[in-house]
Amino acid sequence: MSEDIILETRQLGKVFNGFAAVSDVNLTVRRGTIHALIGPNGAGKTTVFNLLTKFLPPSSGSVIYDGQDITALKPADVALKGLIRSFQISAVFPDMSALDNVRVALLRQSGLAHRFWRPAHLLNRWNEQAFALLEDVGLSDFAHVLAGELSYGRKRALEIATTLALDPVLMLLDEPTQGMGVEDVDRVTALIRRVAEGRTVLMVEHNLKVVATLADHITVLARGQVLSEGNYATVSADPKVREAYLGIRADEEVAHA
Amino acid sequence: METLASPSASRLEKRVNHPFVSYLPWLVAAVVCLAAPFLIYPVFVMELLCFALFAAAFNLLLGFGGLLSFGHACFFGGAAYLCGHALKVWGLTPELGIVLATLGAGVLGVLIGMVAIRRQGIYFAMVTLALAQIVFFSCLQLPQTGGEDGLQGIPRGMLFGFIDLSAEVMVAGSKIPLAMYLFVLTLCFGGYWLIWRTVHSPFGVVLKAIRENEPRAISLGYRVDAYKLTAFVLSAMLSGLAGATKALVVGLASLTDVSWHMSGEVVLMTLLGGMGTLLGPVVGAVTVVSLHHELSALGSWVTVTIGVIFVVCVMAFRRGIVGEIAYRMKRSF
Numbered sequence A: 001m002s003e004d005i006i007l008e009t010r011q012l013g014k015v016f017n018g019f020a021a022v023s024d025v026n027l028t029v030r031r032g033t034i035h036a037l038i039g040p041n042g043a044g045k046t047t048v049f050n051l052l053t054k055f056l057p058p059s060s061g062s063v064i065y066d067g068q069d070i071t072a073l074k075p076a077d078v079a080l081k082g083l084i085r086s087f088q089i090s091a092v093f094p095d096m097s098a099l100d101n102v103r104v105a106l107l108r109q110s111g112l113a114h115r116f117w118r119p120a121h122l123l124n125r126w127n128e129q130a131f132a133l134l135e136d137v138g139l140s141d142f143a144h145v146l147a148g149e150l151s152y153g154r155k156r157a158l159e160i161a162t163t164l165a166l167d168p169v170l171m172l173l174d175e176p177t178q179g180m181g182v183e184d185v186d187r188v189t190a191l192i193r194r195v196a197e198g199r200t201v202l203m204v205e206h207n208l209k210v211v212a213t214l215a216d217h218i219t220v221l222a223r224g225q226v227l228s229e230g231n232y233a234t235v236s237a238d239p240k241v242r243e244a245y246l247g248i249r250a251d252e253e254v255a256h257a
Numbered sequence B: 001m002e003t004l005a006s007p008s009a010s011r012l013e014k015r016v017n018h019p020f021v022s023y024l025p026w027l028v029a030a031v032v033c034l035a036a037p038f039l040i041y042p043v044f045v046m047e048l049l050c051f052a053l054f055a056a057a058f059n060l061l062l063g064f065g066g067l068l069s070f071g072h073a074c075f076f077g078g079a080a081y082l083c084g085h086a087l088k089v090w091g092l093t094p095e096l097g098i099v100l101a102t103l104g105a106g107v108l109g110v111l112i113g114m115v116a117i118r119r120q121g122i123y124f125a126m127v128t129l130a131l132a133q134i135v136f137f138s139c140l141q142l143p144q145t146g147g148e149d150g151l152q153g154i155p156r157g158m159l160f161g162f163i164d165l166s167a168e169v170m171v172a173g174s175k176i177p178l179a180m181y182l183f184v185l186t187l188c189f190g191g192y193w194l195i196w197r198t199v200h201s202p203f204g205v206v207l208k209a210i211r212e213n214e215p216r217a218i219s220l221g222y223r224v225d226a227y228k229l230t231a232f233v234l235s236a237m238l239s240g241l242a243g244a245t246k247a248l249v250v251g252l253a254s255l256t257d258v259s260w261h262m263s264g265e266v267v268l269m270t271l272l273g274g275m276g277t278l279l280g281p282v283v284g285a286v287t288v289v290s291l292h293h294e295l296s297a298l299g300s301w302v303t304v305t306i307g308v309i310f311v312v313c314v315m316a317f318r319r320g321i322v323g324e325i326a327y328r329m330k331r332s333f
């Protein structure tokens, strides 16, 4: 396997009570790229994320990260290897300030997290770093606001700051712009482009404009299987994609209206 | 001054950063505890202290770790037996007996914790209950525990080999077991301080994060089971400390201490006082133990009466006594 491939799956599959949500997925993510995973609702994108990060055990196949088979690892250990995921439903610690959300991530890396006999102001040593991360995502004015009280777009930004605190090698973002207004979408898009420097991003995204702007490579998933692959031009010209994906999206837009 | 941007934070900082305000509760508690044995029967005060520590230790797991154990009596009662045996049969000095019993509760905590931690919610409660019942039946069968009679006549002995804990002295016109009282006060305050410290530590912050969003904590690389196990073992050891001290105070370790009634009682104390608050379990323990004491004339109706009081309390203020007061005060700010 080549040096510049960071993540690879082989015949990855997941069966829920006889229903194959994901089957025979061979995914290849190149180091330093932004790779988008797209497909209609229920295609199995979130399930693939859960399989990659071991939040669900695969029914078949294997996951190779950085040349190493990680199929048998526990989710926390996958994270310790630098593969950090976000969630489709925004994942913050709601009753903690934005600052504390970031500091919890910084604390994990320090090896001091088990110290129950030390005062909590030990965390102050990461204030500067945490403020810098919050500033990076445009949240410096909200450091002391409880995460649960932030607007939806800001929660997503906070999530990215928290993830960045761990300096991930590979970031998995599940629909980072879902449910956002145009302004927030633009801001998050710019943010992802900026944080993708020097690392790899694998993202699930519904907004095709975001995909077109950001993604170097696209994998289209439908009914749990890879339907098409390539850059935006290739994928969007593929008649199979137009039928399966764009067709369903048009229906959806009617349903949403 | 409150800015629009950070309404809750500035208020929080103002309260926490004032040194006097953070020491005040400890000061009040010390004064109350030092005055108490002059006003109330000292042995009863010491018993209250032990149960307050037990409930606070239980709350560390339930309120701050988010885990409902239904078997905490096995740590409390198990340590009581071990301490009693160490003092009575092996002739250990009281401080060594208590250290040994606390460590014993810790070992038991590791064993039970490792099995139970992997289960969630009600299954966790059931596993702890089942394992605690094994401890109960062991205590019933073992010849050393005295079976139905319990382990009686546990001597208080000589602290560090030279301070007689059974001695009583006249202070301001009352006869008080001064050395014993101060010893118990030190242990209970020490234990309570450790709980307070744990809640306000880096570890406490991680526990909070796990409670608020476990999948996110995992995705940040926290091995959450290890943190839960640490909380479980700490809680078990502090419950053991409470049980061992109680055995020394009343000179008795009995099946009551290790039975599932006791496990239920500590749940009740914590919920009644307010789980997840530091003071709640103390208030709950004092309330429940005092009620038992006051209502003891009712015989077996005590349980029913306390049960009714509990139900009424839970319906009227589900945050518990202290939780409800704290909530009302916060809202009126």
Ligand SMILES: Nc1ncnc2c1ncn2[C@@H]1O[C@H](COP(=O)(O)OP(=O)(O)O)[C@@H](O)[C@H]1O
Pocket: A016, A021, A039, A040, A041, A042, A043, A044, A045, A046, A047, A048
């Ligand atoms: N834990 C689960 N148990 C059973 N079925 C599931 C589970 N998670 C997902 N599925 C099913 O798998 C399919 C793919 O879901 P998902 O991966 O969430 O799709 P996507 O993220 O592409 O919208 C859906 O039909 C969904 O109902």
Ligand SMILES: [Mg+2]
Pocket: A045, A046, A047, A088
């Ligand atoms: Mg999804």
